[in-house]
Amino acid sequence: MSEIKPIDRVYEKVTAKDAPIDYLMGQELTLLLKLSNRIKKYKAKNDIHGTFRLAVLGSYSIQHFVSMLDAFLMGLGIDTEIYEGEYDGIRMDVLDDDSAFYAFKPDMVLLMMDHRDIKVYPQVLQDEKSVDELVSQVMSGFDTIWSRIKKCAPGCQILQTNMVLPPLRPLGNLEAGVAYSDMEFLRRINSRLATAHPDGVTIVDMEYLASYFGKKGWFDYSSYFLTKAGYSPDALPLVCASFARLIASARGKVYKCLVMDLDNTLWGGVVGDDGYDGIELDPHNAVGEAYRHFQRYIKALKDRGVILAVCSKNNEDTAKEPFEKNPDMILKLSDISCFVANWEDKAQNIKNIATMLNIGVDSLVFVDDNPAEREIVKNYLPQVYVVDLPEDPAYYAMALEESNAFSWIEITEEDIKRSGTYAANEQRKELMESFVDYDEYLKALDMSASVGSPEGAQMKRFAQLINKSNQFNLRTIRYSEEQLLAMKDDGIHRLIYVDLNDKFSSYGIISCIVLEKRGDDCFIDTWLMSCRVLKRGVENLALDTVVTTAKEMGCSRLIGEYIPTAKNKMVENFYPSLGFGSLGDGKFELMLEEYSKKEYFIQIVK
Amino acid sequence: MTETMTKLQDIFRDFFDDEDIVLTDETTADDIDGWDSLTHVQLIVAVEKAFSVKFSTVEVMKLKNVGEFAALIEKKTA
Structure with a gap:
């Protein structure tokens, strides 16, 4: 009997595409280095080539970063084909139109640079x-x-790293007090990178990673001189984890919602026993302050567009009391988009939360102080990101921060409005209950929409939806913002967005359509809609626009296609329901001549 | 094989994830799959830990083969 070594177990999980980032982060560096080698050999031996084409260019040595990143991505189920640039070969690859880098046709490029790339620094007293x-x-x-x-x-x-400020200060403390110091110079470069990068470029905050890791350990000078590795190998897992998360976000694997337990998670004690005014939240007490600190961090997440949900074993009325009556609570009921308190099991409740919010279970992050509850959720809902909170509530916020779960590639206006929109849903439901006839309800919502081709900032949201939507999405084809910009003007494609408002909220862009002219046919390359606006008649309004546009394109027939995925069953019969005839093989047709205008209760505004 | 060499061989086998590695005095980085500049630094750290010694950048640079490595370890632990 041969023993199973830890490396074998990790290797197995990664090749089974079942190794989340936090799982790999829990492993030792030497194991991860061995793992990266094994994955490299495994891919070579089995001739495995990924569909996601990633180029990594660096001005320092990147080979170990590349192979470890590949292992992290494989663990997440992202099949990657990697182009690894030569040592210090960024300009060689980028500035030569015939370079191997361009021949590789990358979907994404990581530009790994540091302060050593900057050749001219200010003079003293400049x-x-x-x-x-x-x-x-x-x-x-x-x-x-x-x-x-x-x-x-x-x-x-493009993912561009910013500058890590090195720990050497020729001017000593003065570095912070003058414009001409190396530190201040690099700081100014970082702040320009933050504000002056064009669309399609994402800045990766290496300066944060290095500070978090500790500059003294990050700049291991002996290993830099020996290996030209840019930073200490000890920091490799942290760097790979950050990049893997960002890449996953860019590929549509985004966590959108935080599901929270209440007792001993948001406050100290048990509200059912201690009462809404007996729970520990006192700002003059260290323990109370720890819970308030955690709530403050969560409030900041909500303000940036993370949806909040409560999942607690409590009576609903009791659970809501602190939110309504305890003045030391930082989170209010209006911050919570979905409040579930009952005595059912948490895994089932969490599933229900996803259904109620119309988002996938795999976009949920769960925090609970109770390890047993966390274990149940991990086992029954492995798609949920369960954050292991430490014993001490003082470190809850840091644990959630370190999970890096909400590392999105961008934030749009819609993200920020969204958490408010979900709360307004409750009011809308009440309105609905007061109507017997659904059409009357729709009319009472006072909906208005604008429709058109995305311009300027709209393109960002358009691209975001294309990369995020899973459920109401007929073909689930992903395009980057850059690709969409190119398609918009290529004379073959037409991009259509729908932006919706009702008397309760403004949703922003909630539907994206991409049409492609194929001779006399107009092919519907993409049709997706946010599930927040289901059953509002948006589909009908959109089809009207599609028909008009197809006619403008000189087409006589619409062709739609449904490509099934694990998540889009809800639109299986979408085209037939709109009057399309089946062509078999998931394809559908609609003759434009035979189309008659659909009914809907949305006013179109300019 | 000396005691140092045997211990070194165990470290190498574990580190490079290869049970077939056999070290001689003449073994160099070219003979072992995966032994490059970065793994070299990691390997040094592993050896430092196992023998409770510390190497300087100069010493690491000067090593030509495993024989010299073993000799350096023996000198430091003597």
């Missing part, structure tokens, strides 16, 4: 204005690289 001019010069270097990539690899998403 004035601030000329320091800023130097910053501008550095920025134009970045612009050259980005615009060349956009030109030669259209549609390629």
Whole structure:
């Protein structure tokens, strides 16, 4: 009998595409290095090639980063084909139109740079204005690289690292007090990177990672001189985990909602026993302050668009009392989009929360102080990201932060409105109950919509929906913002968005359609809608627009297709329900001549 | 094989995830799959831990083969 080594178990989970980031982060560095080697051999031996094409270019040595990142991505089920640039070969790859990098046709490129890439630093006593001019010069270097990539690899998403400020300070403490110091110079470059990068470029905050890790350990000079690795190998897992999460977000694997337990998670004690005013939330007590600190962090997550839900074993009235009556509560009932308190099992309740919010179970993050409850959720709902809270509530917020779950690639206006929209849903439900006839209800909602081709900032939201929507999505084809911009003007495609308002909320863009002219046929390449606006007649309004647009394109027939996925069963019969005839093989047709205008209760506004 | 060499061989086998590694004095990085500059640094750390010794950048740079490595360890632990 041969013993099963830890490396074997981890290897098995990764190749089964069942190794979440936090699981791998719990492993030792030497094990992860071995794992990366094994994965490399495994891919080579079985001739495995991924569909997601990722290029990594670095001005320092990146080979171990690349192979470890590949293992992290495989663990998440992202099949990746990687192009690894030469050591210090960024310019060689990017500035040569015939480079192997462009021939690779990347979907995404990671540009790994650091302060050693910057060749000219300010002189001591140099004035601030000329320091800023130097910053501008550095920025134009970045612009050259980005615009060349956009030109030669259209549609390629760019992830650009910012500058890690090194721990060496020739000016000592003065570095923080003058414009001409290396530190201040690098800081200014970082702040320009934050605000001046174009669409399609995402800045990756390496400076945060290095500070979090500890600069002294990050810059292991001996290993840099020996290996040119940019940062200590000890930091590799942290860096890989951050990139893996960002890449997963960009590929549509986004966590949107935080599901929270109440007793001993949001406050100390048990509300059922201690009463709404007896639970521990006192700002003058260290324990109470710890829970308030956690609530404050959660409130900040809500304000940036994370949906909040409660899942608690309690009587509903008792559970709501602290939110309504305890003045030390930071979270209010209006912050919670879905409140579930009963005595049923949590796994089932969490599933119901996903259904009520119309989002996938795999977009939920769960926090609970009770390890037994966490275990049940992990076992029954492995798609949910369960954060292991430590014993001490003082560290709850940090544990949630370290989970890195809500690392989105961007935030749009709609994200921020959304958490409010879900709360308004409750009022809408009440309105519905006061109507017997559904049409009367729809009329009373006073809905209005605007329809058109996405412009400017709308494109960001359009791309975000294309990459996020899973359920009401007929073909689930993903496009980056860059690709969509190119399609918009190529003369073959037409992009259509629908933006909806009703008397309770403004939803922003909730439906995206991409049409493609194929001779006399107009092919519906993409049709998706946010599930928040189901059964409002938006589909009918959208079909009217599609028909009009197809006619403008000179087509006589619409062709739709349904490609089944694990999540889009709800639209299986979408085309037949709109009057399309089946062509078999998941394809449907509608002759434009035979189309008669649909009924809906949405006013179209300019 | 000396005691140091045997211990070193065990570390190498575990570190490079390869039970077939056999070390001689003449073994170099070219002979072992996966032994590159970065794993070298990690390997040094593993060896430092196992023998409770510390190597400087200069010492790490000078090593030509496993024989020299073993000799350096023996010098430090003597």
